[in-house]
Amino acid sequence: MKILITGVPGTGKTTLAKELAMRLNYKYINEKEMLTQDMYVDARVYGQFVKDVDIEKFELEVLKIEDNVVLDGLLFPETKLKYDFAFVLHLEEKKLRQRLKKRGYADAKIEDNVFAQNHGYLTEVLGNKSKNTYFIERKSIKEDLQAILDLISHQSL
Numbered sequence: 001m002k003i004l005i006t007g008v009p010g011t012g013k014t015t016l017a018k019e020l021a022m023r024l025n026y027k028y029i030n031e032k033e034m035l036t037q038d039m040y041v042d043a044r045v046y047g048q049f050v051k052d053v054d055i056e057k058f059e060l061e062v063l064k065i066e067d068n069v070v071l072d073g074l075l076f077p078e079t080k081l082k083y084d085f086a087f088v089l090h091l092e093e094k095k096l097r098q099r100l101k102k103r104g105y106a107d108a109k110i111e112d113n114v115f116a117q118n119h120g121y122l123t124e125v126l127g128n129k130s131k132n133t134y135f136i137e138r139k140s141i142k143e144d145l146q147a148i149l150d151l152i153s154h155q156s157l
Contacts, residue, residue, distance in 0.1 A: 007089030017072035031073030
């Protein structure tokens with residue numbers, strides 16, 4: 001089974017995905033760990049040159065992923081990989097802004113992420129790549145983890 005935990009930065013993907021992988025005894029993969037230097041390209045964002053990810057190169061590696069894995073990341077939905085379950089995390093806007101500010105995000109980047117979350121960007125990008133896509137309004141690790149485990153066990157019956 002391939003399980004995706006996604007959401008904009010600051011929604012708690014990594015914490016939840018690691019805990020889920022541990023509970024299921026699945027491999028945990030964070031997209032940042034998969035990115036290699038040759039997958040980056042120069043891009044212009046907000047008038048500044050930055051490194052961006054070449055999705056096609058990233059996808060070549062992603063498509064090699066086997067089952068019994070929990071995937072953590074924002075880029076996975078942009079690939080052609082199919083998921084048994086996808087969980088899109090959503091955090092209350094005020095908390096999201098606080099978390100991103102604390103991480104040092106520029107105001108424009110904070111606005112981009114809030115906009116992406118509020119307008120369902122990741123759900124739209126996921127499209128039909130998952131047999132079961134769920135929207136999780138973040139509460140607590142314990143509650144969210146239990147909700148995810150319940151949905152997985154219910155659908156797997």
